[in-house]
Amino acid sequence: MSRARLRDRLRYPVWNDAERRPRAPLRLALAFVLVAVALVVGGLAARALGLPAPFGTVFPMLAVVAATLLAARYVDRRRLADLGLRREPGWLADLAAGLALGVLLQALIAAVGLAAGWFRVADTFVGTAAGAGSVLLVFLAVGFYEELVARGLLLVNVAEGLRFAGGRVAVGAALVVSSAVFGLLHASNPGASLASTLGIALAGAFLGVGFVLTGRLSFPVGVHVSWNAAQGLLLGFPVSGLGVDAAVVDLEPTGPTLATGGSFGPEAGLLGAGAVAVGTVATVAWVRVREGDGGVDPRVAVPDLRRRPE
Structure with a gap:
């Protein structure tokens, strides 16, 4: 075997000659190393700078966003549109619909739980306006950076890497x-359990459906932000195990943990799973109404490379 052929065989598993970039597994590995380093360095920098809350919490998230964008440009060799950051007709309507849907789903959880006697109103107007503003800023950062990493980076790269199986199979x-992965990343949160991990994974699928049907992050970002904000700031529920110090109405779970999610919050219970199911159906219906088609956006698995293949 010639040296050139041996070199090509050794290079094939890690390098895509047609696209002139690393293959999907290596791209993801390199990207997540950058993200992990950014998270650690961002946290250390926030402490060193003495950033007060909520900026000390948000700073590492912004570092992760920067690392993801750098990985997209220099490792993935892709345009930002591939991450779902598409400023095209419909993106703003998707964002507004997502924001509305997150609030409506949390209202549904509260209504059903109160009607069943599984929640009680423990207090109203808890905390301060400044505290609520700080929490809202964190929720805005969380909603964007988690969607950018979980959907824009991870889902897209996996779909591209599996294109050989066909578009629908790859995206599925x-x-x-x-x-x-989204569920596992929340498995170390306070009060986490197998039920909460499965519930967060289901929520991730719900958010992912909004992305793969539109090819844009605006809808899932909207849902993610308003789901967390309504859950914590409006209703006083724990948000993925994390308590919130400000709320309009503080609802305390009194029913079975299987239904309410207990100290982790609704995502760990049947109420949360039911809301996710309703939200998924509503997402498909929204896309059908908006675009007349509920199919997978083909752009999710087809990269728009900065250096197009020759």
Whole structure:
């Protein structure tokens, strides 16, 4: 075997000659190393600078956003549109619809739980306006950076790496993988359990459906932000195990943990799972109404490379 052929065989598993960039597994590995380093360095920098809350919390998230964008440009060799950052007709309507849907789903959880006697109103107008503003800023950062990483980076790269299996199969598998990782990333939160991890994974699938049907992050970002904000700031529920010090109405779970999610919040219970199911159906219906088609956006698995293949 000639040296050139041996070199090509050794290079094939890690390098895509047609696209002139690393293959998907290596791209993801390099990207997540950058993200992990950014998270650690961002946290250390926030402490060193003595940034007060909520900026000390938000700063590492912004560092992760920067690392993700750098990985997209220099490792993935892709345009930002591939991450779902598409400023095109419909993106603003998707954002508004997502924001509305997150609030409506949390209202549904509260209404059903109160009607069943599983929640009680423990207090009203808890905390201060300044505290609520700080929490809202964190929720805005969380909603954007988690969607950018979980959907824009992870789901897209997995879908591209599995294109050989066909577009629908690739996107479906990527949706499963990204949702499972999303659940596992919340498995160390306070009060986490197998039920909460499965519930967060289901929520990740719900958010992923909004992304793969539109090809844009605006809808899932809207849902993610308003789901967390309504859950914590409006209703006083724990948000993925994390307590919130400000709320309009503080609802305390009194019913079975299987239904309410207990100290982790609704995502760990049947109420949260039911809301996710309703939200998924509503997402498909929204896309059908907006675009006349509920199919997967083909752009999710097809990269728009900065250096196009020759």
